[in-house]
Amino acid sequence: QIFWICIKKTIEAELAVPVITGKKSEKDKFVGAVYTNTLESLMPDGKALQMGTSHFLGQNFSKPFDVKYLGENNVETFAWQTSWGVSWRLIGGMIMTHGDDRGLVLPPKIAPIQVVIIPIYYSKEEKEKVMEYALKARDELVGENVRVHLDDREHLTPGFKFNDWEMKGIPVRIEIGPKDIAKNQIVLARRHNQTKNNLEMMKTSLSVILEHVSDGIVTNKLPNYVKEELENIQKEMFDAAKKILDERIVRVSEYQQFKEQLDNGKMIDCSWCGNQTCEDKIKEETGADLRVIPSGNAKAETCIYCKNSGTTNALFAKGY
Ligand SMILES: [Zn+2]
Known part of the structure; x- marks a missing residue:
């Protein structure tokens, strides 16, 4: 269970993909398992994606395979087993959750x-100035463990480089041109929301001027500024995906609403009697699977399909 929480945390904190945890129904559990845990996410097209599963096998496998351990009091006992699976599909889910028409967007x-630094110059003199600044910026960022790349490819235009790195999903782009240097500024662009702004810089050091106050200025060193920016981006990406997920989950109590909302690309939260017959009928008539019986389940109403008293709440959606 603890390991399972770790996986959820990793997916949410690292990949910035929100997931719903819970159990699979008897029908969809791993064959032979006592129960199957699942992590479900909803993709932008309204289809659910299973991001990972874990299975509690009980002693169902240790008995036929004769796997024993020596327990307390020297008593041989069949092993209690679990099985875990997360795989490449996490990466696919992350790409689908955050990507846009311009390409990849990486948390x-x-x-x-x-961070990619793009130097902008059109003459030899400009190049010297700009590259000196760009190299200094790169070195300072490297020194603070920011993963930075200086794109000094000679034969490509800055515009081509912008698009190239946008397609590859690099979170932050720093543009440095001769006009910027003359104005003591650099340009910082964010991939996830396509915003960019000029950072006013100190003349003497690579520090960002945050604000002018009556008795001077407030500054932050470039690497610190960039690190804070990266943390904000990570958070904004998760929050945006979480908002979409929350808005996509719709609570319904009538089967007609179930069908309508499913057609709207929603994930359906409803009560279910626990019988596979209803689960199968829903699948047959709407194409939706029971994706997950969420943990921390609220009190159930009547079954969405048969109207008998519901034993649990469940989330239904179309899957891949
Ligand atoms: Zn039912």
């Missing part, structure tokens, strides 16, 4: 490159 925590 900073897992981005192999977190």
Whole structure:
């Protein structure tokens, strides 16, 4: 159980993909398991994606395979077993959750490159100035363990480089051009929300001027500023995905609403009597699967299908 919580935390904190945890129904549990835990996420097209499962096998496998351990009092006991699975589909789920029409959008925590620096110059003189500044910025960021790349490819235009790194989903782009240097500024662009702004810089050091106050200025060193920015981006990406997930889950009590909301790409929260017959009928008539019986379940009403008293709440959606 603890390990399971760790997986949920990892998916949410690192991949910035919100998940719903709970159990699979008897029909969908791992064959032979006592029960199956699942982590479900909802993709932008309204289909659910199972992000990982774990199975409690009890002694169902240790008995036929004769797996024993020596317990207290030297008594041989059949082993209690679990089975875990998370795989590449996590990466697929992350890509689908955050990606947009321009390409990949990577959460900073897992981005192999977190910041790309694009020097902008059109002459040899400009190049010298800009590269000196860009190299200094890169070195300071490297010194503070920011994963940074300076794109100094000669044969490509800045515009091409912008698009190239946008497609690859790099969270932050820093643009440095001769006009910026003349104005003591650099440009910082964020991939996830396509915003960018000018950072006013100190003349003498790579520090960002945050504000001008009556008796001077408030500054932050560039690496610190960038690190805070990366943390904000990570949080904003998760919050945005969580908001979409929460808005997509709709509570219904009538089967007609169930069908309508499913067609709207929603994940349906409803009560269910626990019988596989109802689960099968719903699947047959709507295409929706019982994805997860959420943990921390509220009190159930009557079954969405047969109207008998519900034993549990369950989330239904179409899957891949
Ligand atoms: Zn029912």
